[in-house]
Amino acid sequence: MVNAGDTAWILISSALVLLMTPGLAFFYGGMVRRKNVLSVLMQCFIIMCVLSLQWVLVGYSLSFAPSKGFWGGLQWFGLNGVGLEPYADYAGTIPHQAFMIFQAMFAIITPALIIGAFAERMKFSAFLVFTLLWATFVYDPLCNWVWGMGGWLRNLGALDFAGGTVVHINAGIAALVTAIVLGRRNNLEKNVPTPHNLPFVVLGTGLLWFGWFGFNAGSALAANGLAVNAFVVTNTAAAAAGLSWALIEWLRNGKPTVFGVCSGVVAGLVAITPAAGFVSVIPAIIIGLLVSVICFIAVTVIKPLFGYDDSLDAFGVHCVGGIWGALATGLFASKLVNPAGANGVFFGNPKQFFIQLLAVGVTIVYTAVATFVIYKLVDIFVGVRVDEKSEAIGLDLTQHRERAYTILE
């Protein structure tokens, strides 16, 4: 039975999650040098175009058609059989297509998150091919394993409410792999790139925070108490993490920064994502406070130590924060919050922690290997990196023949 309230909420949530990608565009766009801002905005926007089409044609079927082992196959090609009646295995009170379009927005933002790792040096053509292949051969299968009917990680009992594993760890690992194989940007040591427009970063963070309510509370797939729980803990964790990052900076560097608060907020939103439908408010505060500590270490200690150039910290925030969130779900999950979920370590079920660990491990291994193979294929056939001169001039002019800002007029 289609429920009007549930359907309305999922449609609104879908629109909220869509808005996260332009939000991410500004979040990332503000962080790059101004000669590359359009390239980042362009990459985010073209993903909205390309993956919207990929999703209705094959992506949804590969991801959500009942599992045939590796993925769902093509039985729902072009939304064949995905109609306006509910599909009870996923959501019993909304039209199947409402579930489909809600999931489409997740499929869009996930590859967009990776942009942060290869920003300022990837060829646009290579980016398009890479993204399409990655969405099809990494996101779609993983989505099927974790969320699809008969998916093997789902059957094992791995908890991932709104995409900590499928979205954030997945994109974050892909980010690390591409950052490493693509190599560092030129001249980094002498010319440390600074964010060209921090107000854009703030704007982007605001849009992400706003859109994330759709991401997490929408993942209840109904306008019910569980959605409210997810909404409340999402807001709480984001707040705790933003404050926590500012405090860390204050103690360590003497001044809290706007950029730091924004980084913390996003890290908090990432960390609460897998847990939003399984934990209550006090664990949400703990998850938020700690994620900033962990991510702060990842981006200020670990990254310089290993020397990979994850330009905008896609790995440091999304993967590291995502792993913390997934494991924290195994610690703090409670059936009192969600009877359909499971109890975590602190509620007498240590086994859940190991299931979470397994899901994280599988994601890391599969994504790392598959991303590497796709990267190499694209590099052989298209060439991934722009030449040195184009990198120096900037991607806006060399990839799109546009520039963002004028000097006069």
Add this chain to the structure above:
Amino acid sequence: MKLVIAIIQPYKLEEVKEELYNVEVNLITVSEVLGHGRQKGVTEVYRGSKETGNLLRKIRLEIAVNDNYLEPTIKAIVKGAKTGETGDGKIFVLDLKECIRIRTEERGTTAIG
């Protein structure tokens, strides 16, 4: 004392700075400017219509040097900015009448370094 004004390609700024550091010329002023050169430059496209003949973006360096630093400065700029293509830019050298360091009110050649 001379004032060196150099107009260079924006993307060559880092290399020029590096070359200047190598000859111990550390005091430079940088501004972003627009100018017409002989080259056509990188064309921009807005909604399909090409914009050519635009004023091109350049970087302008101003460097005050004592006479014995003039040639090393010129060589460093050329080394860092030269590609051999049109649009590499120009260097102008002017006589400099006076130089005053505001903090100490020193004048002349001691104030430049």
